[in-house]
Amino acid sequence: MQRGPYHADRALVRRLLAGDQPAFEHFFAAYFPVLFRFALKRLGHDADAAEEVVQSTLCKAIGKLATYRGEAALLTWLCSFCRHEISATFRQRRRAPQELDLIEEAPEVRAALESLARGTEDAELALRRRELANLVQTTLDHLPPRYGDALEWKYIEGLSVKEIGARLQVGPKAAESLLTRARQAFRDGFSSLGPGLDPSGLGAAPR
Amino acid sequence: MDQQRRQPNDAAPGAPDRDLVALLLRLAGPRPEVPVERARRVKQAVQEHWAGQVRTRRRRRLGWSSAALTAAAAAALWSLGPSRLADRPAAPLATVASVTGPLVAVHSNGDRLPVGAPLYPGAVLQTGPDARAALALSGGRSMRLDHGTRLALDSPASIVLHAGAVYLDSGGRPGQRAVFEVRTDRGAARELGTQFEVRIEAEALRVRVREGAVELARDQPVRVEAGSELRVDADGRISRSALSPHDPSWQWVLEAAPPFELEGHSLGAFLAWVGRETGWRIRFTDRELGARVAAIELHGSIAGLTPDQTPAAVLPTCGLSHRLLDGVLRIDSR
Numbered sequence: 001m002q003r004g005p006y007h008a009d010r011a012l013v014r015r016l017l018a019g020d021q022p023a024f025e026h027f028f029a030a031y032f033p034v035l036f037r038f039a040l041k042r043l044g045h046d047a048d049a050a051e052e053v054v055q056s057t058l059c060k061a062i063g064k065l066a067t068y069r070g071e072a073a074l075l076t077w078l079c080s081f082c083r084h085e086i087s088a089t090f091r092q093r094r095r096a097p098q099e100l101d102l103i104e105e106a107p108e109v110r111a112a113l114e115s116l117a118r119g120t121e122d123a124e125l126a127l128r129r130r131e132l133a134n135l136v137q138t139t140l141d142h143l144p145p146r147y148g149d150a151l152e153w154k155y156i157e158g159l160s161v162k163e164i165g166a167r168l169q170v171g172p173k174a175a176e177s178l179l180t181r182a183r184q185a186f187r188d189g190f191s192s193l194g195p196g197l198d199p200s201g202l203g204a205a206p207r
Numbered sequence: 208m209d210q211q212r213r214q215p216n217d218a219a220p221g222a223p224d225r226d227l228v229a230l231l232l233r234l235a236g237p238r239p240e241v242p243v244e245r246a247r248r249v250k251q252a253v254q255e256h257w258a259g260q261v262r263t264r265r266r267r268r269l270g271w272s273s274a275a276l277t278a279a280a281a282a283a284l285w286s287l288g289p290s291r292l293a294d295r296p297a298a299p300l301a302t303v304a305s306v307t308g309p310l311v312a313v314h315s316n317g318d319r320l321p322v323g324a325p326l327y328p329g330a331v332l333q334t335g336p337d338a339r340a341a342l343a344l345s346g347g348r349s350m351r352l353d354h355g356t357r358l359a360l361d362s363p364a365s366i367v368l369h370a371g372a373v374y375l376d377s378g379g380r381p382g383q384r385a386v387f388e389v390r391t392d393r394g395a396a397r398e399l400g401t402q403f404e405v406r407i408e409a410e411a412l413r414v415r416v417r418e419g420a421v422e423l424a425r426d427q428p429v430r431v432e433a434g435s436e437l438r439v440d441a442d443g444r445i446s447r448s449a450l451s452p453h454d455p456s457w458q459w460v461l462e463a464a465p466p467f468e469l470e471g472h473s474l475g476a477f478l479a480w481v482g483r484e485t486g487w488r489i490r491f492t493d494r495e496l497g498a499r500v501a502a503i504e505l506h507g508s509i510a511g512l513t514p515d516q517t518p519a520a521v522l523p524t525c526g527l528s529h530r531l532l533d534g535v536l537r538i539d540s541r
Contacts, residue, residue, distance in 0.1 A: 016257070017261075017264070019258075019261035019265070024254060024257055028250050028253065032241065032246060032249060032250070033238075033240075033241045033246075036241045036245070036246075037238065037239060037241070040239070047242070047245065049541070051245045051249060052528040052539070052541050053541070054249060055248075055249045055252050055253060055528065056523045056528060058249070058253045058256075059252070059253055059256045059519060059523050062253065062256055062257050062260055063256075063260060063520075085541075088526060088541065089541050132231070132235060133234065133235040133236060135235075136232060136235035137235055137238045137239075140238060141238065148238075151228065151232060152232065152237055152238070154229075155228065155229040155232040155233060156232055156233060156236065156237050157237075183228050186228055187227070187228060190231065
């Protein structure tokens with residue numbers, strides 16, 4: 001049987017439609033934080049508005065789950081609902097959306113971010129240094145959730161492979177393997193957004 | 208957070224690539240955390256919505272619509288049956304508004320009563336051990352019958368409760384109708400307000416009042432106010448306790464509620480129904496919105512949802528958000 005690039009997302013949706021509680025827990029834990037950050041940036045860091053937008057996004061998406069066909073990543077599909085809700089918020093406030101100049105809003109970058117879930121490399125974009133943090137975090141948000149978490153635990157919190165394995169409830173070897181895949185996915189995604197990036201040009205050197 | 212408190216211990220093959228990943232992540236810092244309280248609130252709302260969707264889907268799969276058609280046809284046959292035409296009075300005291308599980312007419316050889324069946328004075332009804340039902344009484348009152356309830360329809364203003372529990376709702380307009388009475392062998396509960404429950408337990412009679420007040424007729428009448436519960440034990444001793452109008456113990460009333468016909472009704476009427484059924488107070492974040500809801504016409508169906516599940520299904524479609532806190536449903540235009 002052929003498995004498409006979003007096989008795992010389709011399987012999760014099937015379990016949600018069947019009323020599987022662990023699937024809901026996984027769905028919420030994986031997508032709520034990402035959507036909240038997605039909305040927060042676009043709503044001028046108004047946390048109340050972001051909360052309402054994401055609640056509405058998830059409720060509407062759940063109502064349409066049966067229409068998800070796995071033609072795009074589930075996160076991409078959810079983000080389309082979220083964009084609609086954000087636009088509706090601005091319409092109701094009779095305000096134009098803020099000019100946020102988010103690099104990930106560029107069509108090529110959106111395509112590249114979507115490609116992360118299936119591990120391809122596409123677009124060529126220059127990365128401006130002032131957007132670095134935003135871009136790195138956005139890249140992490142678009143990786144499979146365990147990848148993003150594991151990379152943060154490893155390189156920001158400084159956890160050992162064994163400690164990461166404990167958090168993921170897998171053995172050290174499996175954790176190491178996951179970290180390898182996570183690094184590869186991050187590199188692929190990040191290089192597709194900011195090719196030719198020279199770390200020395202960022203004003204810091206590898207430790 | 209001390210980002211350098213421990214060095215990665217994986218410096219071997221591919222180290223330059225790892226160094227680049229490590230450098231980028233350290234420069235960017237951790238992604239912002241989502242506040243726990245916000246996540247909890249949203250999760251609760253979304254989970255309720257998801258559970259409601261799942262239930263609706265399951266009921267649809269079970270052929271909900273064909274069951275409804277069958278029930279309607281059975282109701283028509285039951286009401287037109289020749290054996291009932293002869294002694295039927297001019298107007299029924301009630302009709303069956305909704306039913307889950309068997310509701311039988313004890314006075315009529317245990318016939319099962321479908322939705323829409325008219326009921327006349329002297330009718331004796333019984334719900335099965337897992338059944339619940341709602342009756343629409345003449346005059347606009349609504350009555351719910353819990354599991355294992357047996358009662359007789361006595362007159363337009365009274366019933367006799369033999370077992371189980373009933374919930375009466377006179378529609379939020381106290382004083383505009385004749386007083387309604389629920390009679391039991393341990394006393395009669397007389398409606399002075401609009402929403403209350405009378406339950407016969409093994410060793411006690413229990414009266415709970417959600418809105419308005421009830422007077423329990425005994426040697427010395429006892430008044431039970433909204434937000435309280437009164438128990439009369441087998442020895443006649445009385446005890447009282449407080450009970451919120453939206454206490455979880457009212458849930459059975461919601462589960463027995465007849466469905467609200469969304470199609471063509473206004474959002475204002477829908478919210479009034481939600482407030483009445485759930486005991487929640489409905490509040491708007493601005494007056495303009497409060498005035499506008501009467502003009503918003505609704506379409507679609509909320510069949511299969513209990514009243515407390517319906518705001519999450521309906522309000523987002525109107526571009527509205529909501530929050531429930533301490534029995535107050537606060538509605539906002541996003």
